[in-house]
Amino acid sequence: MGTTLGKPFAGFFQENEPRIVLFGLDGTGKSSIMHKLKTGETLTTNMPTIGFEMESVKYKDLTLSFWEISGQQRYKLIPLWKHYFLEVLGLVLVVDSTDRDRVEETKDFLKMVIDEIQGNVPDNVAVLVYGNKHEVPGAMSASEISNKLDLVSLRQRNWHVQSSCALCGDGLHEGLDWLLKQKNIGGM
Template sequence: MGMTLGKPFSGFFQETEQRIVLFGLDGTGKSSIMHKLKTGETLTTNMPTIGFEVESIKYKDSTLSIWEVGGQQRYKMFPLWKHYFHQAAGLVLVVDSTDRNRIEEAKNFLNMVIDEIQGSVPDSVAILVYGNKHDVPGAMSASEITNKLDLASLRKKNWQRNWHTQSSCALSGDGLHEGLDWLLQNAGRM
């Protein structure tokens, strides 16, 4: 009898994966962050991601499908980005907080991505910015990264999403869970 009553309701209790898109310039630590979240271990290789990589990660009561989009080939693959971001529950931009020379490039890249995906990403999607490598002396603070990326100006582009900058370190894991907690809380339908 339990089997007969259980089958009609089995679909109600299936957990669905929430798509999170992890993107940024090359060398910012996207793969290291994803590996740390997946295994709890530090990534020991330094190979750039070509194309994209997808990992399913169990985090608290959620299962996240994290799509890491490689930074090296970002411009060659740009026409495909709408497909990566489609049905995203959250966006995660990774910035190297020690690389002051490329923060303007990261800002331009973020704006280019937003322009490209406008209209194909739900309004409830929140943006988390990881200021990675914050443990290095002289690294930019979360508030400095927020100012240099000019995140407040995103609202002028009719991009009414929530955003948050979280200092982080992919090697130690510092700040990674706090960032995911914020994303899960603010991503609307996650």
């Protein structure tokens, strides 16, 4: 009976799609990055994501499942996070590289997420950090972001900071290529 009932819903659950979780503080550009990767177009709305958003994204010969977790309600969702992070290919932290005032909050948030998912995600999971809005004068460089977030202290030793721009797409594919190469997916 379970098989019969499951067939109509089979298309809703793409278990074979590698899962990538996007997270970060509100206003960093997570939705814009996801939209740019999915459609190639610039997102034209400023509506914050509430809860989470899931999109299947075609990239090269792959279909990837992107799970964006809201930055607005990040603390309310923490008890549920371990479910989002199961069987994840990689973690993508999006940082507003122009927001020097919140970089310490971002660092604390990243450490909290890593602590929360411990045991549910292998310590060798790849962590990609998009330093978004890098085109803005005065934006932090990739090495400055790495230092300010103290990435060398993470349990996850497999990390990379990629300068990016969600509006024009700079750095998005390079970061995704790095992430896929870490798991040798899609011939990367």
